[in-house]
Amino acid sequence: MLMPETGILIANRFGVIVQFLTTEGPVSFFPLWRGPKEFQNHRVLTFALVYTNHYVMVQLEGEYPMPLIAALWIRNKAPSATE
Template identity: 30%
Template sequence: MGEDKWPIVRQTLIQELDTEFGMYSSIFGIAEANEIRYALQVTSGGPVGEDKRMIFPNMAYIISIAYKVVFMTLAVSGCNTFFPLRGSHNPPALHKRMAVAFVNKNHFIGVVLRDGHPMPLTAHMWPYKRRDEAKTWVDPYFA
């Protein structure tokens, strides 16, 4: 989707968060889950303040589940790969991979990675917080 589709993306993430709020609040804590929901709610079409910016790494988990993607974040402070915390995976050939880079200390941009690119380390909470049915998401990448 293009940059103009951000309201749809935010609404999809809110729906995912609301659907599994119990899971997210047990992972992030109730206060953090509510903060994420607040940050996702935007009513105007203009620029948003810092309180409405994407909160990583926690929103990355929600993105990976909502869109059933392997989601990678690239930043000077560190890079991570986020696999969905729930749900079984598609065959590896059908996996969708998305990557964003954090630039200028305030903005994420989409990045297109070439086939065979190296993968950042798996986000630290994934092995401990994922549901059993999601454990095979990593198999194609670490076999």
């Protein structure tokens, strides 16, 4: 499996927002078929690329800007997920 494209699988399976921080630029993934009304608590998982070939989970604190939304999500999302 390729990272960060795996983010779409994680987001859909666990109903979370997934962020990848890479040297190519940060990207966000949301669940494709379920919208924000279906999730009581919005959980965000953030993974950072280290040593050019490993991803580690990081905990971001405070306020920070949301990375751009992945084009894969934009092209394939359900209408209910756009809310």
